[in-house]
Amino acid sequence: MHRRRFIATGAGLMMAIAAPPALAQRRDQRVLRFVPQANLTALDPIWTTASITQTHGYTVFDTLYGIDDAGRVQPQMAEGHSVSDDGRVWTIRLRDGLRWHDGEPVLARDCAASLERWAKRDVFGGSLATRVESWGAADDRTIRIGLRSPFPMLLSAIAKTAAVSAFMMPERLARTDPFRQVTEMVGSGPYRFVADEYNSGSRVVYRKFDGYLPRQEPAQNTAGGKIAHFERIEWAVMPDSGTASAALQAGEVDWWDQVNPDLTPLLRRSRNVTVAVNDPAGYIGTLRFNSLHAPFNNAGIRRALLYAVNQDDYLRAITGNDPEIFSECHSMWPCGTPYGRETRPAELRGPPDLSRAKAMLRDAGYRGEKVVILNPSDLPSIGPFGQVTHDLLRRLEMNVELVETDWGSVVQRRASREPVERGGWSIFHTWWPSPSILNPAISPILRGQGTGGWFGWYENPRVEALAEEWLTTADEARQAQLAEEIQQESFREAPVVPLGRYFIRTAYRTGLTGFLKTASSYPWNLRWA
Structure with missing residues (x-):
């Protein structure tokens, strides 16, 4: 443990022990x-897939449809919908009384x-957009989407909760x-973004939006009643x-989103702190290549690293x-x-041999x-990955x-498409909640959309045809069968290296209740017991 961390942690523990109950x-x-x-740092949840921006997005904005705990699509801002007999015209009726944070309807x-x-930035949305003839409105409360061909999964696309939400x-x-x-930041969600108190690197503030009209159903994931029990939410970075x-x-803060593993035992000994895993599905660690520039515009080099990675180390x-x-x-x-089968080709199996x-x-x-x-040195649920990869590439005698x-x-x-000599990049690591990458419709990391796709800009027409x-x-x-064909093509082309499945613990003051069983840190439904 670093000396600074030890001193800070020790001081906090002494304060917690010495302080009287009051x-x-x-x-x-x-x-x-x-x-x-x-x-x-990025406020626009359509511009980036960063989880922290998505958390911010769900605080400020709302969606037409949400997902319940069983993974079913449920109306949110929408009152309901209808589909024409030929499947080419969808109409979505908005709930009455919805308002933006600036007071406008x-x-x-x-x-x-x-x-x-949204459809221009999202993988699933992009598949939908290729079939859309018009995004329009029949009247002030009725959205009308005209399609060139039927797309039965339209609601699933606009309701999904990860990567880029609609x-x-x-x-x-x-x-x-x-x-x-x-x-x-003008949304219609349960909280308003307080722009004049925003200080990147230090503080983010939200205030309860009194004009928000929550649904009457119980809160589940991104569906149901998003009840704001707090007047104000303060993020302390x-x-x-x-x-x-x-x-x-x-007791200076109430909730720490992601707990460092080495501090978990200490927090568990505190009678005023609860340590939990709220997400039942877990996260998938990933190593992402920049496929635009050397050396990882070469699938053979990407594949060599796919072979060399030892997941246990990560x-x-x-x-x-x-x-x-x-x-x-x-x-x-x-x-x-459903598609998570370990069917690696024989030549990629077994403990990695660095000489090979x-x-x-x-x-x-x-x-x-x-x-x-x-x-990211400030994100313990990702940072160690980069250090392990750096050590691996040095042992492989790469120029890293x-x-x-x-x-x-x-x-x-990571949004830069420049080569490394002009401020670009070759590799970064991240994690994905398992439900956000479980099939070809929603997973941006295996799709081959090129410069129109996710960071790394992997292009593969065959994968796109299989996904279609x-x-x-x-x-x-x-x-x-198609999902397995995409998997085998991905083992050959290696747009990404999976690093295994793990869980991230969260910690909060005992007495804070209403947590949802999700990978995201949603602010609604929370209250003091």
């Missing part, structure tokens, strides 16, 4: 003080423009180029884990060597999901090109540089 009580129970997983044309912008914005914001960030741990034990590093919360998963689809990996690199044509690894910075800077820089067939067939057996 000091352990909340000073203002109308305010929720939250330590997010990372700094919030939510109109169907706002939502049509929002869907159009957040609704006023038309004047939704008309922004989707590859340029919206900076004015704390890159140092020891500081966050001490603040939680002392999983032990990310979990603090806690076998209770990790398991290897040698599948391109998440283990434990070096030979694979030579045979594929690696000639010492520089590799830049972007790595580890650029350690904050996660917000990683999010900004998966979307259009109603035969589940054929869908499973």
